[in-house]
Amino acid sequence: MIVTGSTLDDTDRAIALCRQHPHALRATAGVHPHHATSLQEHDSERLSEQLSDPMVVAAGESGLDYFRNFSQPAEQRRAFELQLGLAERQQKPLFLHHRGAQVDFFAMLRAHPRVASRAVLHCFTEGQAMLEDCLALGLSIGVTGWICDERRGQALRDVAPHIPADRLMLETDAPYLLPRTLRPKPAHRRNEQHSCRRSS
Numbered sequence: 001m002i003v004t005g006s007t008l009d010d011t012d013r014a015i016a017l018c019r020q021h022p023h024a025l026r027a028t029a030g031v032h033p034h035h036a037t038s039l040q041e042h043d044s045e046r047l048s049e050q051l052s053d054p055m056v057v058a059a060g061e062s063g064l065d066y067f068r069n070f071s072q073p074a075e076q077r078r079a080f081e082l083q084l085g086l087a088e089r090q091q092k093p094l095f096l097h098h099r100g101a102q103v104d105f106f107a108m109l110r111a112h113p114r115v116a117s118r119a120v121l122h123c124f125t126e127g128q129a130m131l132e133d134c135l136a137l138g139l140s141i142g143v144t145g146w147i148c149d150e151r152r153g154q155a156l157r158d159v160a161p162h163i164p165a166d167r168l169m170l171e172t173d174a175p176y177l178l179p180r181t182l183r184p185k186p187a188h189r190r191n192e193q194h195s196c197r198r199s200s
């Protein structure tokens with residue numbers, strides 16, 4: 001399981017958790033676009049050290065989110081550019097977040113083709129045109145339980161057959177995105193399950 005870092009402090013906690021369960025967990029090291037403002041130039045050394053930790057298998061979660069704009073777009077671009085540069089220098093795969101920032105997002109990725117070719121766009125929810133742009137850049141496509149959402153998931157269900165099998169990654173996004181078709185629905189509403197049933 002991959003424990004996602006979304007701030008520098010989060011990343012430290014993710015790495016510590018991985019050390020407690022090294023047989024099961026690995027981490028990403030990065031700053032989510034929501035928290036872009038918290039990543040400053042002088043933090044790049046700390047992030048760089050986190051990226052080189054043996055428990056860290058990818059850079060991110062990083063990218064652009066103009067849908068929520070919890071950080072200003074210019075701040076998001078600055079933080080994303082910094083992380084693209086670090087991922088490139090350390091040759092780490094990149095775990096990407098995108099919402100509502102298509103033009104800037106692709107322009108920035110195109111400027112870093114080596115990073116783009118080993119990146120995954122997590123929780124892909126868009127349609128065919130966006131999928132084609134992603135595949136042309138070499139991105140892998142992360143699909144979550146969003147696909148089970150009968151209200152919002154139709155576009156994704158339509159394009160899913162066009163995702164090449166070797167570029168498709170399944171993810172839970174736990175504890176978020178509880179699949180709406182899950183039965184019985186857990187009372188806590190968190191996307192986690194404590195027991196597994198084996199199907200034959």
Ligand SMILES: [Zn+2]
Pocket residue numbers: 061096097098122123
């Ligand atoms: Zn995300």
